[in-house]
Amino acid sequence: MDYFPVFTQLHNKPVLVIGGGEVACRKVDLLLRAGAAITLISPRLHPALQKLASQQKLRWLAESYQPGSLGGYYQVWTTTDDRELNKRIFRDAQQKKIWVNAVDDPAHCDFITPSMIDRSPIQVAISSGGASPVLVRYLREKLETQLAQNLSLLADFAGKQRNRLKLHYDTVDKRRHFWEQFFRLPQVENAQSVEVLEAAFVQLLAQNNQATGTVCVVETGTDVEMLTLKALRLMQQAEMVLYTDEASQAGFIDLCRRDADREACSEENLLQKADALLSQAVRVCILVRKGRTSASLSAFCQQHKGEVLPSL
Ligand SMILES: C[C@@]1(CC(=O)O)C2=NC(=C\c3[nH]c(c(CCC(=O)O)c3CC(=O)O)Cc3[nH]c(c(CC(=O)O)c3CCC(=O)O)/C=C3\N/C(=C\2)[C@@H](CCC(=O)O)[C@]3(C)CC(=O)O)/[C@H]1CCC(=O)O
Ligand SMILES: NC(=O)c1ccc[n+]([C@@H]2O[C@H](COP(=O)([O-])OP(=O)(O)OC[C@H]3O[C@@H](n4cnc5c(N)ncnc54)[C@H](O)[C@@H]3O)[C@@H](O)[C@H]2O)c1
Structure with missing residues (x-):
């Protein structure tokens, strides 16, 4: 395994993006969804990013990168069109022990960006470890068509019922068994509303009160x-x-x-x-x-x- 996959918590964490072009737009979009507190350093800014700056969804510093720019950030994304500069930023960040991604340059990344399917709270991240981003995109497109459209609804519902289920089943095995049955119910697979899920949940609890092997x-x-x-x-x-x-x-x-x-x-x-x-x-x-x-x-x-x- 060349890279270890993790899901990081970025909510309100200070994240620095360097460069303000098209690539920065993509990264900023994802980082905003994750709730990061973004600062963007770039002399020029893409119109979409200008809009976000004017809405105060990110902080824009209209300047060129300086070695002192990195202080206090949790993570850095460098997206400039100057590869040598991106490398320098990588080295500066490493010295300061800040994680850095130099876009499209895996040799200068502490972490790489996976292809993502966001059905929050379900997240699917796919990576080829840098071997083939196009293959990764192809896999994402295939998976997107196969994943149920109601995944967010199911995961949200299940997340909220976990404590409630503990009142009915005292062991992890029993709770796991319940969820396995629940997610296989046809009315759950096709559910489009919380009400349908709640009815299935209550019915299964009633049926299931004594588990058998x-x-x-x-x-x-x-x-x-x-x-x-x-x-x-x-x-x-x-x-x-x-x-x-x-x-x-x-x-x-x-x-x-x-x-x-x-x-x-x-x-x-x-x-x-x-x-x-x-x-x-x-x-x-x-x-x-x-x-x-x-x-x-x-x-x-x-x-x-x-x-x-x-x-x-
Ligand atoms: C997943 C995705 C996320 C994103 O970028 O947001 C992503 N690349 C995507 C697409 C894509 N990137 C490129 C093309 C053009 C075709 C081609 O050249 O192959 C396409 C295809 C397209 O655009 O359709 C160019 C490219 N990319 C890298 C290199 C350098 C190299 O390979 O050495 C070069 C050559 C540059 C050059 O030649 O100059 C490197 C990286 N790209 C990564 C991520 C990281 C590894 C991911 C992994 O393998 O797991 C890594 C290592 C670092 C990083 O950037 O984090 C996104 C798909 C999202 C989606 O659609 O779902
Ligand atoms: N656009 C794409 O879809 C795409 C795809 C794959 C790879 N790339 C590569 O990614 C890199 C960025 O692409 P882009 O399309 O966003 O480029 P771009 O030209 O649109 O943007 C580059 C940005 O870097 C900023 N910049 C330049 N020097 C800087 C400095 N010293 N300090 C701070 N900011 C600085 C500029 O102000 C500009 O906002 C390029 O190397 C490109 O080849 C782009």
């Missing part, structure tokens, strides 16, 4: 790409993964939910182990090798309304 069996072959989407979804929902052969199943175990517990278990002990977990209301995913699902395991699954997903 679930079980599924996923047969593993030699190629993880042959997993069905359904198998992958169940693997992602499991809280406990039981596997029978680490050597051949490593790739499959990796694809299970990151924070699920994982435990090796002999084929003979699977039933007993799974039964104990179900009685503690745990969601269990059992990985068995292709063709090794025993008749008793299959019957156990059926009895608990689970599925056996054979390997393709």
Whole structure:
């Protein structure tokens, strides 16, 4: 990983933009959305930036950059049309330990700008680590068409209900299980109003008051790409993964939910182990090798309304 992704809090933080052309317009637009307190240093100013300065949405210093200009800023963006100057600003900022982005010059950036999809509070940031900004833009355009239009509404609603949910469910696992069910409800996927979400929330709470465990069996072959989407979804929902052969199943175990517990278990002990977990209301995913699902395991699954997903 060449760059580590983070989301920084810029609200009311003093941020300096140097240069006042077209590129500065793009950066200022984003920084204003993040609530930064922007100062812009540039002898000339693009009309859109002049307007923002006259509305006091940014502070404009109509001068050229001086080494003393950097004092007191949290972060610097240099966007001038003079590459040598941008480099100098990078070095000056480094000396002062201020993070700097020299636009289009990754060798002189402490951080680089990702391509962004802003459906606040959901943010998607995509980066190629500087390898191909055009590919990154292409990915953004593709993702934009696939992300639900009501993402902001969903995230806002969910954010406001988290404390309320704690009154109903006392463990993280139970709350996670609730949200997983909630976001899959068709009326939630299509919701256009808070009222629809509230009704679905209340209904699901009423239905769900005693959580039960679930079980599924996923047969593993030699190629993880042959997993069905359904198998992958169940693997992602499991809280406990039981596997029978680490050597051949490593790739499959990796694809299970990151924070699920994982435990090796002999084929003979699977039933007993799974039964104990179900009685503690745990969601269990059992990985068995292709063709090794025993008749008793299959019957156990059926009895608990689970599925056996054979390997393709
Ligand atoms: C994401 C985005 C955000 C933004 O800029 O706001 C962004 N570049 C975007 C577009 C874009 N940039 C360029 C083109 C023209 C085609 C081309 O030349 O490839 C296009 C395409 C277009 O305009 O369609 C020119 C270019 N850019 C860089 C170099 C230098 C180099 O590659 O060495 C050169 C050559 C300059 C030259 O040759 O002189 C470098 C950087 N550009 C980055 C970000 C950072 C790495 C991002 C990453 O890979 O993760 C990084 C490292 C530093 C930084 O600037 O932070 C935005 C897409 C937003 C969106 O649409 O969603
Ligand atoms: N416009 C684009 O879409 C685009 C795309 C990719 C790369 N670039 C590159 O990004 C850089 C900036 O592009 P632009 O279109 O914004 O250029 P621009 O010519 O519109 O603006 C440059 C700005 O830098 C300011 N400036 C120059 N010297 C300065 C100094 N000493 N102190 C403070 N400010 C100073 C100028 O006043 C001007 O406002 C250029 O190197 C350009 O090649 C631009």
